[in-house]
Amino acid sequence: MPGMKYVSTRGDAPALDFADVTLTGLAADGGLYVPEEWPVLDADAIRALRGLDYVETAVRVMQPFVSSDLTEADLRNLCRAAYDGFDHAAVTPLRQLDADQWLLELFHGPTLAFKDVALQLLGRLFEQFLSGAGRQLTVVGATSGDTGSAAIHALAGLDSVDVFMMHPKGRISDVQRRQMTTVMAPNVHNMAINGSFDDAQAHVKRMFRDPQLRGFEISAVNSINWARLMAQVVYYFYAAVRLGAPERKIAFSVPTGNFGDVFAGYVAHRMGLPVERLIVATNVNDILHRALSAGDYSAGAVTPTASPSMDIQVSSNFERLLFEMAGRDGARVRTMMESFDSERRLSLPADMRARAALFSSARIDADQMALALRWAREDADMLIDPHTAIGLAAARAASGRKDLPAGTPIVTLATAHPAKFAEAVERAAGERPRTPERIAGLMDREERFQELAADYETVRDFVASRARPRAAHAETL
Numbered sequence: 012m013p014g015m016k017y018v019s020t021r022g023d024a025p026a027l028d029f030a031d032v033t034l035t036g037l038a039a040d041g042g043l044y045v046p047e048e049w050p051v052l053d054a055d056a057i058r059a060l061r062g063l064d065y066v067e068t069a070v071r072v073m074q075p076f077v078s079s080d081l082t083e084a085d086l087r088n089l090c091r092a093a094y095d096g097f098d099h100a101a102v103t104p105l106r107q108l109d110a111d112q113w114l115l116e117l118f119h120g121p122t123l124a125f126k127d128v129a130l131q132l133l134g135r136l137f138e139q140f141l142s143g144a145g146r147q148l149t150v151v152g153a154t155s156g157d158t159g160s161a162a163i164h165a166l167a168g169l170d171s172v173d174v175f176m177m178h179p180k181g182r183i184s185d186v187q188r189r190q191m192t193t194v195m196a197p198n199v200h201n202m203a204i205n206g207s208f209d210d211a212q213a214h215v216k217r218m219f220r221d222p223q224l225r226g227f228e229i230s231a232v233n234s235i236n237w238a239r240l241m242a243q244v245v246y247y248f249y250a251a252v253r254l255g256a257p258e259r260k261i262a263f264s265v266p267t268g269n270f271g272d273v274f275a276g277y278v279a280h281r282m283g284l285p286v287e288r289l290i291v292a293t294n295v296n297d298i299l300h301r302a303l304s305a306g307d308y309s310a311g312a313v314t315p316t317a318s319p320s321m322d323i324q325v326s327s328n329f330e331r332l333l334f335e336m337a338g339r340d341g342a343r344v345r346t347m348m349e350s351f352d353s354e355r356r357l358s359l360p361a362d363m364r365a366r367a368a369l370f371s372s373a374r375i376d377a378d379q380m381a382l383a384l385r386w387a388r389e390d391a392d393m394l395i396d397p398h399t400a401i402g403l404a405a406a407r408a409a410s411g412r413k414d415l416p417a418g419t420p421i422v423t424l425a426t427a428h429p430a431k432f433a434e435a436v437e438r439a440a441g442e443r444p445r446t447p448e449r450i451a452g453l454m455d456r457e458e459r460f461q462e463l464a465a466d467y468e469t470v471r472d473f474v475a476s477r478a479r480p481r482a483a484h485a486e487t488l
């Protein structure tokens with residue numbers, strides 16, 4: 012059986028197989044890679060997921076995407092190794108809050124955020140594909156707090172990979188920063204830039220196309236990398252099947268920033284999972300809410316909030332949805348994205364918006380977030396983090412407005428452990444979360460990071476002066 016190929020959302024880059032798409036990250040035309048077609052699990056295949064554990068579910072959901080480059084046994088071994096270190100046997104357990112509301116806990120991995128679900132696997136995929144290949148990767152990444160630590164924990168000490176991670180200085184929590192900056196592995200380089208996450212993400216994309224970095228094999232761990240999203244599709248299936256899929260439709264409320272997590276939900280839907288609705292929950296950095304509710308995709312300045320990981324105005328993965336909304340017309344997406352890059356705004360035409368009817372959206376402000384956090388504490392006896400609270404506020408609003416058919420379970424993705432944002436949680440709920448063992452002692456460790464101006468050249472030169480060049484024989488890859 013021929014393996015899955017991946018094509019660029021801008022239609023002008025070579026199609027790649029899974030291994031290359033994983034190691035490459037961003038497409039050469041500036042687009043994002045997506046599978047050339049969506050594999051489908053029919054109702055029987057979904058029923059057959061009942062009773063399977065997380066690893067077996069992951070193997071069945073991801074196999075169609077990787078089949079050209081990994082055997083089923085390889086994939087199973089990688090998944091076992093990736094999820095073995097999670098501190099819950101279910102990996103991503105479900106918790107019921109009331110008759111309709113559920114939480115999908117995605118924070119049981121090493122760095123206490125949903126990013127571990129994908130990055131624990133991605134690190135192992137890198138190792139698998141680089142083993143014996145003589146290639147040297149330079150991973151450049153941008154983080155608003157959680158991707159950075161999950162990536163660093165997945166890649167620290169790997170000899171064939173150098174990791175350069177930018178975070179916006181002063182705009183992430185102390186725990187988030189220290190989870191990155193206390194890792195002393197020689198292949199890890201942290202940069203605190205005097206700018207926003209959007210600045211950092213723009214730099215990452217530019218480095219892929221910078222002729223001055225031609226001597227390095229640049230790669231990505233942000234959700235521009237397809238493999239990140241693929242691993243996140245799994246928990247939508249895992250949760251929905253436990254709640255009655257395929258016989259029952261489920262709605263998901265997803266706290267959203269870079270649009271990766273919720274796009275994974277869209278992929279699950281395209282693969283055949285009966286999804287009633289995907290609720291895109293934003294904080295006051297609401298570009299996605301405006302885009303989906305009014306067709307206005309225009310980026311303003313980033314406002315710092317108590318949910319810093321979602322303080323994003325330019326959402327990379329929205330381009331993947333645009334590609335679907337444009338009927339997979341890469342040339343149309345290229346024109347739109349080039350216009351967005353120069354104007355910082357796009358108006359989404361009606362024909363495209365009609366293809367995004369599965370999504371609804373909500374903009375949740377600080378008071379609404381705090382109210383949801385308190386409700387979870389007082390009525391459901393759960394301390395949740397501010398990002399999860401944004402998702403929950405949107406979920407409760409949808410159910411209060413009776414936006415969904417009666418009895419539809421709404422699953423809010425609980426994307427981080429509250430201890431990562433202890434001050435904000437304490438402010439809202441009047442109670443400080445307990446400190447999990449995984450981060451005990453973090454505040455006493457030595458930190459190492461480089462503070463840098465936000466301009467591109469400063470960051471690029473920092474990377475170029477420390478990264479190891481690509482291996483000679485990989486020059487033409």
Ligand SMILES: Cc1ncc(COP(=O)(O)O)c(C=O)c1O
Nearest residue numbers: 157267268269270271272320426
């Ligand atoms: C805790 C947390 N919640 C939600 C999000 C938003 O996820 P996405 O960027 O995939 O939309 C992020 C960052 O990505 C995050 O770290």
Ligand SMILES: N[C@@H](CCOP(=O)(O)O)C(=O)O
Nearest residue numbers: 154155156157158233234320
């Ligand atoms: N919220 C993220 C921002 C980067 O998003 P990604 O999913 O594209 O890696 C973070 O916490 O770093």
